[in-house]
Amino acid sequence: MAHRDDLIVNDAYALHAxxxxxxxxxxxxxxxxxxxxxxxVTFIEVMMGVFIKQTSEAWHYAKWTFIALTILxxxxxxxxxxxxxxxxxxxxxxxLYIYYVLIIYLVAILTIEAVKQNHKLTELFF
Amino acid sequence: xxxxxxxxxxxxxxxxxxxxFSASYGKLAMWFFLLSxxxxxxxxxxxxxxxxxxxxGEWPIGEEVFHSFPFLSGHFPLMYVAFMTxxxxxxxxxxxxxxxxxxxKDQKNVVKWLFATVLGGALFLGSQAWEWSHFIxxxxxxxxxxxxxxxxVSQSEGHGTDAKLTALKVVEAPTQGGTxxxxxxxxxxxxxxxxxERLSASADNIVKGADLQGNEYGPQAYSNYFFFITGxxxxxxxxxVILNIIILLxxxxxxxxxxxxxxxxxxxxLYWHFxxxxxxxxxxxxxxx
Numbered sequence: 001m002a003h004r005d006d007l008i009v010n011d012a013y014a015l016h017a018x019x020x021x022x023x024x025x026x027x028x029x030x031x032x033x034x035x036x037x038x039x040x041v042t043f044i045e046v047m048m049g050v051f052i053k054q055t056s057e058a059w060h061y062a063k064w065t066f067i068a069l070t071i072l073x074x075x076x077x078x079x080x081x082x083x084x085x086x087x088x089x090x091x092x093x094x095x096l097y098i099y100y101v102l103i104i105y106l107v108a109i110l111t112i113e114a115v116k117q118n119h120k121l122t123e124l125f126f
Numbered sequence: 127x128x129x130x131x132x133x134x135x136x137x138x139x140x141x142x143x144x145x146x147f148s149a150s151y152g153k154l155a156m157w158f159f160l161l162s163x164x165x166x167x168x169x170x171x172x173x174x175x176x177x178x179x180x181x182x183g184e185w186p187i188g189e190e191v192f193h194s195f196p197f198l199s200g201h202f203p204l205m206y207v208a209f210m211t212x213x214x215x216x217x218x219x220x221x222x223x224x225x226x227x228x229x230x231k232d233q234k235n236v237v238k239w240l241f242a243t244v245l246g247g248a249l250f251l252g253s254q255a256w257e258w259s260h261f262i263x264x265x266x267x268x269x270x271x272x273x274x275x276x277x278x279v280s281q282s283e284g285h286g287t288d289a290k291l292t293a294l295k296v297v298e299a300p301t302q303g304g305t306x307x308x309x310x311x312x313x314x315x316x317x318x319x320x321x322x323e324r325l326s327a328s329a330d331n332i333v334k335g336a337d338l339q340g341n342e343y344g345p346q347a348y349s350n351y352f353f354f355i356t357g358x359x360x361x362x363x364x365x366x367v368i369l370n371i372i373i374l375l376x377x378x379x380x381x382x383x384x385x386x387x388x389x390x391x392x393x394x395x396l397y398w399h400f401x402x403x404x405x406x407x408x409x410x411x412x413x414x415x
Contacts, residue, residue: 011385013145013389015387016148017389017392018229018231019229020230021230027229028223028226031222031223038215042208045414046204046208049188049204054187066410067410069410070409073406074406077402078399080222081218081219081221081399081402082395087148087149088147091147091149091154091157094147095157095161098161099161102165102168103165103172106165106168106169110172114179
C-alpha cells in the first residue's frame with residue numbers, strides 16, 4: 001500500500017476511544033438510564049398531546065413544555081448517544097455554537113418575514 | 127497511543143498528522159455533514175412554523191388527523207406515531223450499544239446490536255409506508271364543499287360498507303355572507319342528507335385523502351409539508367438502514383476486528399442518531415404542536 005501522510009498515525013484517535021470490560025459496564029448503565037429518561041419524556045409528551053386540547057387555556061403552556069422537553073431529549077441524544085459530551089471542548093463548541101448562531105438567524109428572519117409577508121404567502125408559494 | 131504523546135513533538139504537530147480536536151478526519155467530516163444537514167431540517171421546520179402561524183386556526187390538529195392504528199379499528203390519537211418514535215429511539219439505543227461493544231472489540235455483540243438496529247430501522251420504514259398510504263387514501267367520507275363555498279370535514283363510525291357518517295364540521299367559511307359559520311357542527315340525519323345532496327350535485331364537491339393537488343385535512347400546504355418533511359426524513363432513514371447493513375456485513379466478515387478498531391460503527395452511528403434526533407423534532411413540530 002502506498003504511503004499516505006494524510007492519515008493520523010496508527011489510527012491513534014480511534015484506538016484512544018477503546019475501553020475495557022469495567023469501563024464498558026459503566027457506559028452501558030448510563031445508556032440504559034438515558035433510554036429510560038427518553039422513553040418517559042416521550043410518554044409524557046404523547047399523553048399531553050392526547051389530553052390537552054389546542055382550544056384549551058392550558059395549550060399555551062403545553063406548547064412551550066413540548067418545545068422544552070424536545071430540546072431536553074435532543075440534548076441527551078447529542079451529548080450521550082452521539083458522544084459529543086465526551087469530545088474535546090473546542091470540538092463541542094465548534095459544532096454547537098455554529099448551529100445556535102445559524103438556526104437563531106434562520107428562525108428570526110422567517111418570523112420577521114412572516115409578519116411582513118403575511119397576506120401574500122399563499123400566492124407566493126402554494 | 128495516547129494523544130499526549132502525539133502532541134509532545136511540536137515539529138510533528140506543525141507538520142500535520144495531529145487533529146486539533148483529537149478526533150479522526152472521518153469523524154470530523156461526519157460532524158460537518160450532520161451540521162449542514164441539521165440546518166437543512168432546521169430550515170424545513172422553521173418554514174413549517176411560518177405556514178402553521180399563517181393558517182393558524184385552519185391548520186389541522188395532529189391528533190385529529192393521525193388516529194388510526196394498523197389492524198385495529200377505532201380512535202387511537204397519536205398512538206401509532208408515538209410507537210414509531212419509540213421504535214426509532216430504541217434503535218438509537220441498540221446503535222449506541224453496538225458502538226460501546228466496538229470500543230471493547232467485542233465482535234459478537236457489535237453484530238448482535240447492529241442487527242437489532244437494522245430491524246428497528248426497517249420497522250420504522252414499514253410504519254412510515256403504512257402511514258403515508260393511510261394519509262393518501264384518507265377517511266371514509268372526506269371533506270365536503272358546501273353551497274356557500276365553505277368546507278366541512280367528516281366524522282364517521284365503522285369501516286367499508288358499514289361506515290356511517292356521524293357529523294360534518296365546518297373548517298373553512300367565507301368571512302361574510304356565508305350560510306355556515308366556522309366551527310359549526312352538523313350531526314345525524316341532517317348531515318347525511320347534506321352529504322348526499324352535495325355528492326349528487328357534483329363528485330368534485332367531495333375531496334378524499336391527500337395528494338399534491340388537494341387534501342381533506344386542511345390547507346394545501348399541510349399535505350405538502352407532510353410529504354416533504356416526513357419524506358425527506360424517511361429518505362435519511364432509508365440511507366441509514368443501507369449504511370447499517372453495510373457495516374453489519376463488514377462486522378460479520380471481521381473487517382473491523384482485523385483493522386483493530388470499530389470506528390466505522392461509531393461514524394455510521396453518528397448518522398443514525400442524527401436520524402433519530404431529527405424525528406424527535408418532527409414529532410414535536412408536525413404531530414404535537
